[in-house]
Amino acid sequence: MKFVKEIELGDPSANHQNFIDLKLKMLCCRYWLLDLWDCHEMVFPFWRLYWNKNTGGQLIHQDTVFEMDPDHIYIIPPFTSFSSLYTKNHIYTEGIHVSGKQLNSNHDEAELENMFLIHFFVHFNLGVPFDSVYPGILKIELTDYLKDRLNYLTNRLKVENKNFKLTFNLKLQAFIKEALTNIGPELWKTINIDERVLKVIRYIEVNIDKKLSNTEMSSLVNMAPNSFARLFKDEMNVTLHQFVQNRKIAKSCELFEHTNKSIEDVSFNLGFSDRYHFSRVFKSVTGLTPASYKSGKYT
Template structure:
């Protein structure tokens, strides 16, 4: 038998194994009764999974309208521009207009099937480079396993929607990962990006609170700034400047979800000159002001 040189790690094999490092970070998970869901031209720096128990919900991306059914999950990658509506109570043709409330165990869902949209959603990030895949709306058939998980997750959310136990967290993460395994390989081309670009992306993530110049970034991989900028655009289909802006706004969304930091604090922590500069960039990227995002008046 051949033993690995690093037997102290407990692995007796000398075969090298290359695993993909997926850094799943949960932002929110909710189960709502929606009376109004008129949201237009939303663009957010995180993944979404949507599921409706009843019909009436619609998603619009480019010229395509997706009529949502209980047999389908809808995955929306980061930076996908899309709109949503509850067709039975569609009132607004622009802006963000949401009206609803958390479902609790006090509600009998069957009583609201005709009047409201029973809506489950998850927001999350996957880390570099998987938060930079191609935009679109992906439809996934609800299997028996996924339906069982949906019943568990929505049932628990009706009882508790703030301080989750370890079991719920593990099952929620397992649900997300199972859903993602149903996405075709064409979506995951980001894992094959140039090593120089990937090195820079990791540097940006580690220094997201700093003001980074093209010259400083290009020097990391010993390239001229203009040459690296072209390489980055070819690999990532976005300019280096816009990518950094997007990553800063993605980080700000995490801070708003998981801390009590003010808009001023977040702007300062991410290297913006002031709150007003940060707010302009945030709205440019997401279509919302930081104040509206913090209020949670969107889904």
């Protein structure tokens, strides 16, 4: 057997290929019985995918009301401001109020459909630049493939809900990626952003723990701060300052989900002057205090 020593010779073609690097990172995946889903003006720095097995759920974005049905999944990009409710038990007109419990193998879903909203949800990130797409709520019809994957995932979640095996992880990621292929091309305009903007975005991701100034970031691409700020706003539809804040809060949510770090530790690790400054920014972005977010009282 003869081994190839030069790595570039592993591909016999001289044609260079460019692939899009999609960094799917899972935050949570749950299957719940909800008896209250009064959440108003939620804004979070991650993608959300929702499916309800029964009717009665609503999503509201700006002036559009989505009556959720079992034949569709609903995908919500990061930093979309939206509200939700369960029409059979609608109590609150502001704030975030969620009540429910995890489904398990002892539950008979058919008997519970008239008492609860049977709710599957996933939170995830896709990485730069795909977490900066335009906000909105995307209604996607369930294909046979998606139905099959969804049936597997919801059944497994009733059995295991913490330490997932490789098969579950692969099928969950395949489900999300297949759902994303059904999104129209207009959503993915961020992959064609100006190279100078993309260079700064990558710098922000690597240095998210530091205090970043407009002067420092614009100097990376040899532009005046005001000129680069205008370019960034034109390309990303958000100011450079707000983008940095959004990415810091996105990172803080990830730390809250996957570590036991305190609010003080997270604020320090992300370059905020103190916990109080961090808390003000966190609430301005998400509508929740860091303590409320850590409690997990939302879906």
